[in-house]
Amino acid sequence: MPSTRATTKEHSAVRTLLRLWPYVRPVRARLLGAAAVAILASCAGLVIPLVLKWMVDGPVADQDPAGVWLGALFLLLLGLGEALLFGLRRWLVARPLSHVEAEMRADLYGHLQRLPVSFHDRWASGQLLSRATTDLMLVRMFLAFPLTFLLVNAVTILIGVIIMLLQDWALGLVILGPALPVIVTCVLFERRYFHVARLAQDQVGDLTTVVEESVLGIRIIKGFGRHRSQARAFRELSRTLRGTELRKARLLASIWGVIVTLPEIAIGAALVLGSVQVADGDLSAGTLVAFLSTALALRWPIDSIGFLLAISQDAASATERYFEVMDEVPEDATVGVADGDREDSGLRFDGVVFRYPDAPLDSPPVLDRIDLHIRPGESMALVGATGSGKTTLTALVPRLHETTSGRITLDGEDITAMSREELRSLVAVAFEEPTLFSASVGENVLMGAEEGDLDRALAVAQADFVHALPHGTDTQVGEQGLSLSGGQRQRLALARAVVGQPRFLVLDDPLSALDVHTEAAVEAALREVLAETTALIVAHRPSTVLLADRVALLSEGRITAVGTHHELLRTNAEYAHLMAGSGETGEDR
Structure with a gap:
């Protein structure tokens, strides 16, 4: 009976998630539109440092109150525009993704009805239930957030780095210093997190099975006074699942420790170096403000990498579990050829x-030449x-x-x-x-x-x-x-x-x-x-x-x-x- 089916075989999260394409294809226009809107919103956020540069080197340096108010108005309009665009993105994805989840759940249920009894004899009902509920929720979360923002954040980081290099290439190279360690950390994290995420999802299925069997067999449990032993078994599974979830948390903490700490150190170094350049007259104060504001604007896209990768790996594992069932051959897929005699009735x-x-194979058959x-x-x-x-x-x-x-x-x-x-x-x-x-x-x-x-x-x-x-x-x-x-x-x-x-x-x-x-x-x-x-x-x-x-x-x-x-x-x-x-x-x- 398959319960914990996590394997150590090589996998590709991208290849696994691409299997969702038949479900995503009908709503691809809405999803692409949502991604475009999110990119516009992020780009609007990157314009804010440029406005700050203009304000510091212009109206602030010239002591022009009217210019300061005009700059403040620009900042307000950019902030409102960014908020409205992100709200529009959310509206664009809500309805189509709920449709994708409903279609996948309906297909899974229909497929389960067509699978042979031998399949249901092998599989625990809790494992099937968790695939139809928890796993599909993880898939929807991936389509709603990481699928868009992995692209949006990559574009935002690229544009932001270009803006910083144009401001001052030396400071830009300082900011780029942590890039290689962050990339290596992400690759290692992706490999390790997938297996732990898969293990946790299988354990959720085992826990669901115990709950379902306990509810259906409550009369037996009460009749034999076994509620304490059942509770102990449930607590043991809960502790096992808790341990796996803590392993996930430790992995996530490790990647966050790297992708948060190293960029912060780079920003600090750029601040010191930029301040020296401003003091020497080699850099304007407005340029330094714009540079640092751009670097700070990139903190969320960089800091969220670990979070987005974690959800993506959870979704890849959930997708793999979903298609484990969908790949089972249904009953109607095997039809023989009639070669009987219609007169041989009954x-x-x-x-x-x-x-x-x-x-x-060497065991005696249950039925032999009937x-x-x-x-x-x-x-x-x-x-x-x-x-x-x-x-x-x-x-x-x-x-x-x-x-x-x-x-x-x-x-x-x-x-x-x-x-x-x-x-x-x-x-x-x-x-x-x-x-x-x-x-x-x-x-x-x-x-x-x-x-x-x-x-x-x-x-x-x-x-x-x-x-x-x-x-x-x-x-x-x-x-x-x-x-x-x-x-x-x-x-x-x-x-x-x-x-x-x-x-x-x-x-x-x-x-x-x-x-x-x-x-x-x-x-x-x-x-x-x-x-x-x-x-x-x-x-x-x-x-x-x-x-x-x-x-x-x-x-x-x-x-x-x-x-x-x-x-x-x-x-x-x-x-x-x-x-x-x-x-x-x-x-x-």
Whole structure:
């Protein structure tokens, strides 16, 4: 299960961030406009030292109050213009970047729906959640600020250095002295910070997983009095994350120590040298004021380098994490070629072998050469000991897992030749563990089916209890449907399976949570549904087995016997043992 996936492989932040281009391209005009506006605002700030030079060497030296007031007015207008331009930049980027974030989040969610179950089996939900929330927030922050200001600050520094060199080339060289150490520091910082940023984001995903599991499993935690141990585990992860964040802070402090201290020393040296030149008459006071004012105006563009690089590395790491998921191959990307015989109707397994993708190659398969034919309109019960592979076999029909070899056909057509949308419109599934969503009863059952099917499905599943709920089928069942009993949730899951009147029905022990009387009522109604469909039913109780026309015995991943319930009771010792262990033989049914 991927949780902390930070690697030490060589990376390029620029190459990683360039993968955002398809999302940025539709809004590139607004972003370029915002960058141009920000450059104008910065250039307006660099004009201020030139106005100061004119004021000091002109109106101040000549004791001209009118000139001083005129210069002050120019400074005020430049300051207002700079503020308005930066406000305009913010307005230009706000709407398009919120659109980029929304598009990326929607694409991620849609992609997750198309990824195979094997992917979700490997990945912790908290890791996926953190990619859809925290990581995309970091990407938006990068597009809103560092992406623009890395360019703006570079242009500002370049223009400012040119202005200072034109004022006095000797002082300009003094200011440029720290450039090489600052550049080396930035390169070293970029390499180290990326890995720490990636580690922190993975740890946020781990922490999110713990919180989510604790909330969903709160009844178990409280029931077993494990709240203290859970709290300790959470605190341990929090301390680990805190340590990583402190490493980030130390790296950021180190680069700031260099890029703040060295330029300050250079400005101090330029001040001393310039003061000597003014005293000797080699430099005007206005030129020195303009030079130092320009140098001070460049302090923010230089000081912010560490901050901008840190956000950029965070965003590069977040982008890498985002595309780790987006690069996973979705289910619909693998479609086979139909080579079946349409006359071979019903549901057929031909030499099906299944091994989990992450299982060692030399391990025995979960399912081994399964051959089974369920004729049209026939219902087949699947019986076997715990761990024999029953649930795995049923998951292959709607392609929740892919067969390792062999094939499965529906009415003669290989299921790999169908799109999953088409396949799952033909096959309905009810799982042993019913899953309900934070929605109304009706929405949980229908799942997009026609409204008119709801009452019939509820009747088949003996789920008439919904009409006694406060708002009937519009009642919200709450997260995971835990406001309902286990039997009620299972009946709603069964109603969901039959609501669309599917041609093929796969039921994984659908009556396990029902009491005897409710089970009998559901079985009576379910027989009418089974008469109109082709069904595969995982069964543990003889009462459920008797719903089916025939029974298949699955033993250690192989189909070892097929026949009616009574035939297998007489001829197969393993089957008789399984049925006897379930509490009844069913001979009287």
